[in-house]
Amino acid sequence: MLLEYFIFGLITFLMTGAQCEVTEVFAEAGSQAVLPCKCNPSASSPPAILWTQVNKGTVWRKLKSGLQYWGSSWTQKGVQRVRCPHSQFERNDFSLQINSVTEEDGGVYSCLVQHKDNSVENVVILRVIRVSVSSAVPISGDDLSITCKVTPWPSGAKVQWKLNNSPFYITVDRDTDKSVVMQKATRRLSGNWTCIVSYKGKEGRASASLSVKGIMQPPKDNTKLYAAVGSAVTLPCVFAPGLNPFGSEWEKLKSGTISKTALGQLPPSFSLSSQSSRMPWDKSARVEEVGYKDEGSYRCSGTIRRQKVTRTMQLVVAKIDSSTPSKTKAAVTLTCQLTDASDVTDYEWVRVTYDINGTQSVGPIQKGKTISISRESDEKWGEWACRFYGKEGILGNITYHVPLMAGLTGQKSKGLSHNTTAVAGLSILLVVLLLILVQMFKNHQRRKRIFQYPALETIVHTISNEREERERNQVKN
Ligand SMILES: *[C@@H]1O[C@H](CO)[C@@H](O)[C@H](O)[C@H]1NC(C)=O
Ligand SMILES: *[C@@H]1O[C@H](CO)[C@@H](O)[C@H](O)[C@H]1NC(C)=O
Ligand SMILES: *[C@@H]1O[C@H](CO)[C@@H](O)[C@H](O)[C@H]1NC(C)=O
Numbered sequence: 001m002l003l004e005y006f007i008f009g010l011i012t013f014l015m016t017g018a019q020c021e022v023t024e025v026f027a028e029a030g031s032q033a034v035l036p037c038k039c040n041p042s043a044s045s046p047p048a049i050l051w052t053q054v055n056k057g058t059v060w061r062k063l064k065s066g067l068q069y070w071g072s073s074w075t076q077k078g079v080q081r082v083r084c085p086h087s088q089f090e091r092n093d094f095s096l097q098i099n100s101v102t103e104e105d106g107g108v109y110s111c112l113v114q115h116k117d118n119s120v121e122n123v124v125i126l127r128v129i130r131v132s133v134s135s136a137v138p139i140s141g142d143d144l145s146i147t148c149k150v151t152p153w154p155s156g157a158k159v160q161w162k163l164n165n166s167p168f169y170i171t172v173d174r175d176t177d178k179s180v181v182m183q184k185a186t187r188r189l190s191g192n193w194t195c196i197v198s199y200k201g202k203e204g205r206a207s208a209s210l211s212v213k214g215i216m217q218p219p220k221d222n223t224k225l226y227a228a229v230g231s232a233v234t235l236p237c238v239f240a241p242g243l244n245p246f247g248s249e250w251e252k253l254k255s256g257t258i259s260k261t262a263l264g265q266l267p268p269s270f271s272l273s274s275q276s277s278r279m280p281w282d283k284s285a286r287v288e289e290v291g292y293k294d295e296g297s298y299r300c301s302g303t304i305r306r307q308k309v310t311r312t313m314q315l316v317v318a319k320i321d322s323s324t325p326s327k328t329k330a331a332v333t334l335t336c337q338l339t340d341a342s343d344v345t346d347y348e349w350v351r352v353t354y355d356i357n358g359t360q361s362v363g364p365i366q367k368g369k370t371i372s373i374s375r376e377s378d379e380k381w382g383e384w385a386c387r388f389y390g391k392e393g394i395l396g397n398i399t400y401h402v403p404l405m406a407g408l409t410g411q412k413s414k415g416l417s418h419n420t421t422a423v424a425g426l427s428i429l430l431v432v433l434l435l436i437l438v439q440m441f442k443n444h445q446r447r448k449r450i451f452q453y454p455a456l457e458t459i460v461h462t463i464s465n466e467r468e469e470r471e472r473n474q475v476k477n
Contacts, residue, residue, distance in 0.1 A: 022123045024154070026197065026204020029130035033101045037094040037111035037122040047115045049084065049094050054108040060084060060096065103128050106151035127154060129206035131195050138185040139307050140214030146181040148195030148206065153177040157199040164191040185212045187219050213240040215300070215311040217284075222297075222312055224343060226388070226396035227290045229319040234273065237300035237311060239281035245302025245309070248283045253297035253312070267294040292317050295339035316340045320386060320400040334400060335370045336386035346389040351382060352399065373402055 027033035037051075046066070051059040058071040060082050074082050082098050094113060098105055106128040113120045127150050134145045148159060159179040161168040170181050183189055194207040217238035218225075227233035239245050250272075252264040269288035276282055283300055295317040301310040321335045336347050349371040351363035362385070373380045380402070387397040 022125060024200055024202045025124055025126050026150075026199075026202060027098075027101045027126060027128055028204070028206040029103060029128050030100055033098045033105070033126055033128075035096040035098070035109050035111070035124040035126060037096065037113065037124070039092045039094070039113050039120045039122075045116060046089070047113045050110075050112040050114070051082075051084070051094075051096050052110050052112070053105075054110060056107070059109065098126075101126070101128050103130060103149070103151040125152070127152060127197075127199075127204060129195065129197060129204050131193055131206045131208040133193070133208050133210050136209075137211055137213050139304055140185050140187060140212050140309060141307065142185040144183050144185040144189065144210075144212075146183075146193050146208070146210065148179040148197070150178070150197055150204070154197070154199040157197050160196040160198070162192075162194040162196065163189070165194075168193075185214075187212050187214065187216065211240075213243060213304070214309045215302075216240055218311060218313055222314055224314045224316050224340070224395075226316045226318060226338075227287075228396065228398035229290060229292050229317055231290055231398075232286065232288050233290050233315065235285045235287070235298055235300070235313060235315070237283040237285065239283065239302060239304070239309075241279070241281055243304055244280040245283065245304050248300065248302030250283075250285050251299045251301075253299055264296060267291060287315075290315075290317055292319055292339070314340065318386070318388065318396060318398040320384075320398055322400065322402075331372055331374045332402060333370060333372050334384060334386070334402075336388060336398065338388065341388075343390045344388045344395065345391055348387050348389070350385050350387065351380070352385050353382065 023036055025033060025035055035051075037049075039047075046064060048062060048064045050061045053059050053071075056071075056073070058069070059074055060071065060080075061069045062084070070080050070082065074080060081100065082096055084094055084096050088095065094111060096109070096111065106126055109124045109126060111122040111124065113122075129148065129150050132147050132149070134147075135142065138144050146161075148161070150157070161170060161179070161181060168181070170179075179195060181193070190210055190212045192207050192209050194205055196203060196205045215237060217236040225233060225235065235250070237248075237250075250266065250270070252266050254264040267287045267290070271286055271288070273282065273284040273286050275284060283302060285298075285300070287294060295315050297312055297314055299310055299312045301308055303309070317339045319337050321337050323333050323335075325331060325333060334349070336349075338344060347367070347369040349366045349368070353361055353363070355361065369386075371384070371386075373384070383399050383401055385397050385399040388395050
């Protein structure tokens with residue numbers, strides 16, 4: 001009896017149509033969405049299938065005979081945007097594929113599978129996610145908004161943002177039907193923006209890429225540039241490739257003022273980099289010989305699409321102060337001085353030597369801002385370099401030439417006498433040379449005179465020969 005009731009109940013349930021659970025499907029706008037519709041195997045004959053979008057009518061249907069029909073809005077120029085792959089039918093899978101989903105496709109769908117004696121309905125909610133940016137190529141400084149829209153919006157969903165795969169936290173406004181990130185455009189915000197929506201255990205995501213244009217180098221304001229006194233330095237100001245900033249200029253801001261109009265003097269050897277003519281977006285400048293007074297704030301600016309973009313940077317100049325403590329005259333003290341040492345965490349000193357090929361090599365490292373060098377040792381004079389480091393590594397270096405003797409009064413005179421001896425020696429050598437030359441000249445002149453009278457020489461020769469002959473004969477006799 002009980003079993004009969006159960007079977008009867010089951011049949012009525014199946015006859016009136018069973019409804020599966022509502023399935024949530026997320027799809028990114030433009031991608032392919034798959035709306036599942038799977039049923040338990042039942043009758044052997046092929047079922048009739050009807051896919052409808054609630055309130056919008058038929059999407060696709062297949063009669064028992066196998067004839068297919070498409071809803072008019074799903075066919076464009078003979079191309080169907082939806083399909084139900086036949087290959088899956090054997091497995092009782094009647095899932096619907098929608099290509100290039102749009103926000104309008106979002107909504108409730110029903111899949112009705114009709115067998116001879118029963119029908120099963122699957123309900124699917126398709127939620128289309130789209131991330132849009134207010135401007136795909138904003139200029140840095142612009143107001144920027146990145147919007148994540150889900151159609152239809154799942155109330156109570158959790159939204160998470162990622163920028164280049166790392167979480168980007170924003171305060172979420174719960175009452176809206178979308179999630180919006182509002183920021184001032186900076187280079188930092190360039191990249192892939194992904195919105196991740198979690199709802200009822202399902203997760204959907206969509207991305208958009210953003211490229212903030214403006215000054216790419218230096219990447220942020222107040223970037224510090226380090227240069228040694230007397231060296232050359234490039235002040236970078238590189239706009240995004242392809243941009244042609246209008247009315248670009250360089251200014252030096254007067255130190256100690258925040259006012260935008262207080263301008264200082266650009267260094268005398270300041271010039272625009274030669275790159276600029278080849279690449280109009282490169283407005284870098286160069287200072288050929290940095291002076292200690294050239295330190296301070298520099299500002300580069302240019303106008304792109306009627307918007308002025310600026311970048312400021314700090315030139316920090318390094319120099320070496322040397323002093324000779326009065327007590328120990330044979331020693332010299334070197335101090336590494338920077339106009340702004342706020343970012344410097346470490347100083348070190350090395351002695352630099354060069355081999356015959358000009359290859360640089362350095363001696364042992366000595367830590368500290370100041371170093372004391374004894375010049376009595378041969379190993380100490382020559383080139384010394386002070387390297388300064390920040391948190392992220394080396395910031396720069398500056399070299400100083402420690403003279404062997406100079407600067408020491410006691411040894412200076414010794415050095416002078418040394419020189420005098422050398423000069424005296426040289427003079428003597430010169431005089432000797434001169435004398436030799438004069439002698440050679442005299443000899444030469446004499447020989448020249450003899451050659452002027454070759455006949456006379458022969459006569460003299462003959463006379464002497466005759467005399468010898470006569471003398472020999474006298475001896476014989
Ligand atoms: C952004 O995403 C696209 C597609 O997902 C990928 O091809 C690209 O490499 C990503 N770019 C970055 C900077 O992560
Ligand atoms: C100098 O250069 C030559 C050839 O380039 C090389 O054979 C030699 O070893 C180098 N000498 C030193 C001291 O590096
Ligand atoms: C100083 O810096 C220059 C340029 O970065 C580098 O070529 C040189 O080797 C450095 N000198 C020392 C002693 O570190």
